[in-house]
Amino acid sequence: MTVQPASGGVAQRPTATGLADVIDSILDKGLVIDAYVRVSLVGIELLTIDARIVVASVDTYLRYAEAVNRLDLSESGGQGLPELMQNMKQGMVADKGKNAVEGVLESAADKLEGLVGGSEEDQERQPARRRKGGG
Amino acid sequence: MSTSEATDRHQRSEDGQRSDPRVGTYVYGIVPADVEETGDAHGVGGPSAEVAVVRHGDIAALVSELRLDRPLGTPEDLMAHEGLLDAAAAEVPVLPIRFGAVVTGPEAVVEELLAPHHDEFQAALEELEGRxxxxxxxxxxxxxxxxxxxxxxxxxxxxxxxxxxxxxxxxxxxxxxxxxxxxxxxxxxxxxxxxxxxxxxxxxxxxxxxxxxxxxxxxxxxxxxxxxxxxxxxxxxxxxxxxxxxxxxxxxxxxxxxxxxxxxxxxxxxx
Missing domain, CATH: 3.30.910 (Protein Binding, DinI Protein; Chain A)
Known part of the structure; x- marks a missing residue:
């Protein structure tokens, strides 16, 4: 066994949606127990995990077209056109910059919170296990 | 849960439930033997699935008891699997095992997983140290x-x-x-x-x-x-x-x- 990238590049392979982050990380990843354990393996039924191949289809195209259509209407109508849109076109959105940066940090914390199952700050800082001698 | 309690529990389960075909041992991943259970992390198969450490030499496996009377793969199962491994990975090197790995009992974890592959797992864990x-x-x-x-x-x-x-x-x-x-x-x-x-x-x-x-x-x-x-x-x-x-x-x-x-x-x- 070596520690190295398990995949070399962008390959055409089914990927998943729903519970997206967890499924992206653990589906088809990790050491396969069958390669190590033979005699005492217990076969267990696994629920089918809804996986979706990301390939552009006619449906995708039509959805993009409708989005372009809506985009057009909101621009020409001028109704509720957010100032944000104009800023986006110029690629300069000062206010959003701060939010985006915060978003990075928050989402990492969100994930910890969600997966460890705790809602308190303390629990994020108390992993399930740590080195002996720590306490 | 303390380490000693976890070990005791597994010894009990070896003695008492080894022959129960409706219970298996779910395996999450391989870690160094010096991990210590400190939290109340729950495992795959519901809140009652308490996570334990099975050791052999310098390495160990994170496991929990699993009732075999229902299929695996609910959102909670998937989240529990990754949540446990990620919490461990924040502290120690972890070799994740693919979702859905179940063996007959803790003794099988030692005899067929940890003992025969001890050096290989240990070397990989050393490479992951601090990463x-x-x-x-x-x-x-x-x-x-x-x-x-x-x-x-x-x-x-x-x-x-x-x-x-x-x-x-x-x-x-x-x-x-x-x-x-x-x-x-x-x-x-x-x-x-x-x-x-x-x-x-x-x-x-x-x-x-x-x-x-x-x-x-x-x-x-x-x-x-x-x-x-x-x-x-x-x-x-x-x-x-x-x-x-x-x-x-x-x-x-x-x-x-x-x-x-x-x-x-x-x-x-x-x-």
Missing amino acids: AEYVIKGRYVERAILTEIMDEHPQLAQLREQIRDQPEEVTRDARIQIGEIVDQAINAKREADTQAALDAVTPVSEFTSLRDPSHELDAVHLAVLVETDRQDELEQVLDKIAQRWAGRVELRLLGPMAAYDFIVAQGAGDG
Whole structure:
């Protein structure tokens, strides 16, 4: 066994949606127990995990077209056109910059919170296990 | 739960439940033997599944008892599997085992998993020492990216006029044409933006691994193996990218997590 990238590049392979982050990380990843354990393996039924191949289809195209259509209407109508849109076109959105940066940090914390199952700050800082001698 | 309690529990289960075919041992991953159970992390199979450590030599397996009377794979099961491994990976090296690994009991974990592969697992754990995986996910903001694409592809304005106020049935060809142009443009942007993110994080990473996009508006999907001491540097690098892409890409950093994308078995036990 070596520690190295398990995949070399962008390959055409089914990927998943729903519970997206967890499924992206653990589906088809990790050491396969069958390669190590033979005699005492217990076969267990696994629920089918809804996986979706990301390939552009006619449906995708039509959805993009409708989005372009809506985009057009909101621009020409001028109704509720957010100032944000104009800023986006110029690629300069000062206010959003701060939010985006915060978003990075928050989402990492969100994930910890969600997966460890705790809602308190303390629990994020108390992993399930740590080195002996720590306490 | 303390370590000794965990061990006792498993010895009891060996004695008392070994012959019960409806109970198995779920295996999460391999860790160094000096881990200690300190939290109340619950495992796959419901809140009652208490996580224990089965040791052999310098290595150990994270396991929990599992009732075999229902299929595995609910959202809670998947979250529990990754949650446990990631919590461990924040502290110690972890070799994740693929979801759904069940053996007959703790003794099988020692005899068939840990003992025969002790040195191989230990070497891999040493390589992972002080490192963890992080995942970088960027998602295009649809309105922003479409506006950008409109600006870059003048022919879209004309096609847009054709479909305006027209039902989908009579403008299908023009719509598909628009869709193709947008799809190609997004693919090109994804490739460029992924490369930009890769270039930015490579200096702070030990290894990098591209992941397939899992959504059509994915801008970046990237796994990196990073020294946990350098997490701050990674965050700083990503902050800069996030600022540059503000309003255009929603960037997220996940981790630290187990090294799902960086463990490669070398035909272990296949021979």
